[in-house]
Amino acid sequence: MSKVLGIGGSPRQNGNSDILLERMLKGVRDEGLASEEVRLRDYQFQPCIGCERCRKDRRCTGLQDGMQLIYPKIREAGGMVLVSPIYSYNMTALMKAFIDRLYSFYHFDDARPGHWHSQLENQGRKAVIAVVGEQSTREDGGMELTLETMRRSVLALGYDIIGELPVLGIFHKGKVREYPQVLEQAEDLGRRLASQVRESETRFRNP
Numbered sequence: 001m002s003k004v005l006g007i008g009g010s011p012r013q014n015g016n017s018d019i020l021l022e023r024m025l026k027g028v029r030d031e032g033l034a035s036e037e038v039r040l041r042d043y044q045f046q047p048c049i050g051c052e053r054c055r056k057d058r059r060c061t062g063l064q065d066g067m068q069l070i071y072p073k074i075r076e077a078g079g080m081v082l083v084s085p086i087y088s089y090n091m092t093a094l095m096k097a098f099i100d101r102l103y104s105f106y107h108f109d110d111a112r113p114g115h116w117h118s119q120l121e122n123q124g125r126k127a128v129i130a131v132v133g134e135q136s137t138r139e140d141g142g143m144e145l146t147l148e149t150m151r152r153s154v155l156a157l158g159y160d161i162i163g164e165l166p167v168l169g170i171f172h173k174g175k176v177r178e179y180p181q182v183l184e185q186a187e188d189l190g191r192r193l194a195s196q197v198r199e200s201e202t203r204f205r206n207p
């Protein structure tokens with residue numbers, strides 16, 4: 001599992017999320033861990049259709065699409081980075097569709113409301129979340145809400161979140177390049193993530 005998977009949720013090529021994700025993954029590699037980048041816009045996949053076939057099959061069998069290429073990458077990577085711009089006060093539709101498709105990692109019982117647990121939990125998995133938006137305060141443009149929704153989803157899957165990067169006041173494509181201190185923070189988070197993934201994997205191998 002010694003790898004970090006970066007998930008980019010922006011539809012805009014070479015935009016701020018792409019730049020932040022690249023810098024975080026550079027930090028990961030500088031710390032000696034492998035990285036892989038998935039830009040969701042490059043994959044053809046549908047939102048979850050609620051067919052619930054995953055309850056029985058324990059994996060997504062209802063939709064044979066690009067997510068089937070991403071699922072094994074998630075299983076294999078001990079660390080995950082999620083980056084999304086804010087669209088209309090929350091994550092992009094791409095990132096939301098991706099997160100909904102991770103529903104197939106849950107096991108549910110038949111009670112209502114049901115109990116559930118994640119196939120990915122208790123394995124020492126670590127994650128980082130980054131969000132970029134135009135507005136300049138955390139409350140104004142949906143930063144707080146976006147971080148909260150992404151955070152809850154990642155925690156529910158069984159990851160520890162080792163850091164979050166809210167990037168405010170950035171609108172134009174590539175503008176974040178003009179903020180070297182933000183890029184340095186991104187790189188530093190990547191390094192910290194890599195070192196925690198490595199540490200956690202050593203602990204799980206030698207309990």
Ligand SMILES: Cc1cc2nc3c(=O)[nH]c(=O)nc-3n(C[C@H](O)[C@H](O)[C@H](O)COP(=O)(O)O)c2cc1C
Pocket residue numbers: 010011012014015016017018084085086087088089090132133134135141142170171172173174
């Ligand atoms: C459809 C759309 C909706 C947006 N909604 C918000 C918003 O609610 N709050 C905000 O702060 N920024 C909003 N923005 C601005 C983007 O978050 C901002 O431009 C960001 O830097 C884009 O990141 P990217 O270059 O990675 O795509 C919106 C942009 C678009 C295109």
